[in-house]
Amino acid sequence: xxxxxxxxxxxxxxxxxxxxxxxxxxxxxxxxxxxxxxxxxxxxxxxxxxxxxxxxxxxxxxxxxxxxxxxxxxxxxxxxxxxxxxxxxxxxxxxxxxxxxxxxxxxxxxxxxxxxxxxxxxxxxxxxx
Amino acid sequence: xxxxxxxxxxxxxxxxxxxxxxxxxxxxxxxxxxxxxxxxxxxxxxxxxxxxxxxxxxxxxxxxxxxxxxxxxxxxxxxxxxxxxxxxxxxxxxxxxxxxxxxxxxxxxxxxxxxxxxxxxxxxxxxxxxxxxxxxxxxxxxxxxxxxxxxxxxxxxxxxxxxxxxxxxxxxxxxxxxxxxxxx
Numbered sequence: 001x002x003x004x005x006x007x008x009x010x011x012x013x014x015x016x017x018x019x020x021x022x023x024x025x026x027x028x029x030x031x032x033x034x035x036x037x038x039x040x041x042x043x044x045x046x047x048x049x050x051x052x053x054x055x056x057x058x059x060x061x062x063x064x065x066x067x068x069x070x071x072x073x074x075x076x077x078x079x080x081x082x083x084x085x086x087x088x089x090x091x092x093x094x095x096x097x098x099x100x101x102x103x104x105x106x107x108x109x110x111x112x113x114x115x116x117x118x119x120x121x122x123x124x125x126x127x128x129x
Numbered sequence: 130x131x132x133x134x135x136x137x138x139x140x141x142x143x144x145x146x147x148x149x150x151x152x153x154x155x156x157x158x159x160x161x162x163x164x165x166x167x168x169x170x171x172x173x174x175x176x177x178x179x180x181x182x183x184x185x186x187x188x189x190x191x192x193x194x195x196x197x198x199x200x201x202x203x204x205x206x207x208x209x210x211x212x213x214x215x216x217x218x219x220x221x222x223x224x225x226x227x228x229x230x231x232x233x234x235x236x237x238x239x240x241x242x243x244x245x246x247x248x249x250x251x252x253x254x255x256x257x258x259x260x261x262x263x264x265x266x267x268x269x270x271x272x273x274x275x276x277x278x279x280x281x282x283x284x285x286x287x288x289x290x291x292x293x294x295x296x297x298x299x300x301x302x303x304x305x306x307x308x309x310x311x312x313x
Contacts, residue, residue, distance in 0.1 A: 014218070015208070016252045017201050060209045062218065089205045110205065111198035 004030030004128045011036045012043035012057035012069060013087070018110075022056060022087075025114050029121070030128055040064025044072040051079045054121065059088040059095060067098055074103045083124040087112065141165070141180050143296065146203060148177035148210035152275040159284070160227030161267040161293035162239035164246050167224040168207060168255065169277050170216035176274025179207040182296055183242055200245050208253075223250050224259035224279050226270050229289065239263065267292045 009031055013019045019036050026034055035052065037043035041063040047055065055073060059066035066086050073079045086099050091109045099107050106120040122128055141147050141158045149156065158165050158180050169176025181203045183196040212218065228243030243262035250257050259279060261268070267284035284292060 015201070015205060016254075017249055018205065020252075021198055021201060060212070062212075089202060089209055111195070111202040113195060113198075 002030050002129055003125055005032045007031060007054055007125065008033040008052040009035070009054045009056060010043060010046060010052040012038075012040060012055065012061070012066070014039050014058065014061040018058065025112075025117055026056075028114060029118055040066060040069035040072075043069045047073055047079045047082070048076060052082060054083045054085070054124070056085045056087065059086055059099075060090070067095075067102060070099065070102045070104055083121075085120050085124075141178055143180050143182060144203070146177060146179035146207045146210060148175065148207065148214055149274050150175045150214055152273070154274065156272045156274055158270050159267065159292050160270060161229055161284075161289060161296045162227070162242065163296055164225060164227040164239070164242040164262065165270055165272075166204065166207065166246050166250070167226070167270075167272045167274070167277075167279060168211060168221050169274050170211060170220045171222065171277060172220050173215040173217065174275050175211055175214040175216045176272070176277065177207055177210055178270075178272050178274070179203045181242070182238070183245060184238070197245070200242075201249065204246075204249050204253075218255075221255045222258045222277070223255050224272070224277070225250070225257060226261050226268055226279070226281060228262040229264050229267050229293075265289075 009026060011019055011022050011034060023034055035046060037046050039061045043057060044064060057066045057069050070084055073082055073084060083105050086104050086107045087110055088095055088107060089110045096107045105124050108116060108120055137154045139147055139154055139156050141156055143163055147156055156178050163180055163182040165178050165180045167178045181200060183200045225243065225246045228239035230239050240263060261281060267289035269282040269284060271280045
């Protein structure tokens, strides 16, 4: 079993299309255990009930944004060690600084390429294959 | 040409998007094979448009492809811009324009772009309240984002050719990797 197959990933994005695209990209990278959430609030609830190893979350979302979710994940002892990659449509330096301060592992600008996504994940988990 | 002197005209070029709340602003753009999505929240009084051209090969347009990610990105920028100015996602409505079939060798590019926009809006549950796509002539589009009024003029054959020539460099793929933000 490859590393990718063992990692449980949670995708959090308010856009259906973005969730589908990210899901497809992750499948191409070999991930099999993928859960999706439509906003930060739902993502935080899923993480609290069923911790995932890796969260890939959009920043700009209704109810709870990506930073709120990151904070919720980092303050819950059960999930605080999960890897967290933030995606953002607006390449905003201030956001990167805030995300870093809250303990994000990486911030990727949309549209990401599959290779960029792979590199960001491998920086945390090592080679996926 | 509009004769309304009070109108503030803002032109939107390929790869750009604009969001406004001023009822006197009219957003304009010129479309050959390109597609513009016009979106607004009628309650919040905010609207905007984007203007994009995705490369039309079947491979590039496959759902997991870079072109699709780029198109989704431009749609998302517009939607995020609207939400930031007070729009609510469940109130958004859209009109789509452009995607003319302008030259034989790129015959399906416009169609593919219109298809992409339609599919995106359907998937996101954003109703399409108006559409004029396809055909053989380019379009000059004017959109009043606050009222949702749209007006288009068909370009002549020569104007269409000029417009399409300028569109010849579709943004092929997402920004190069070094534009991505990354740290540690």
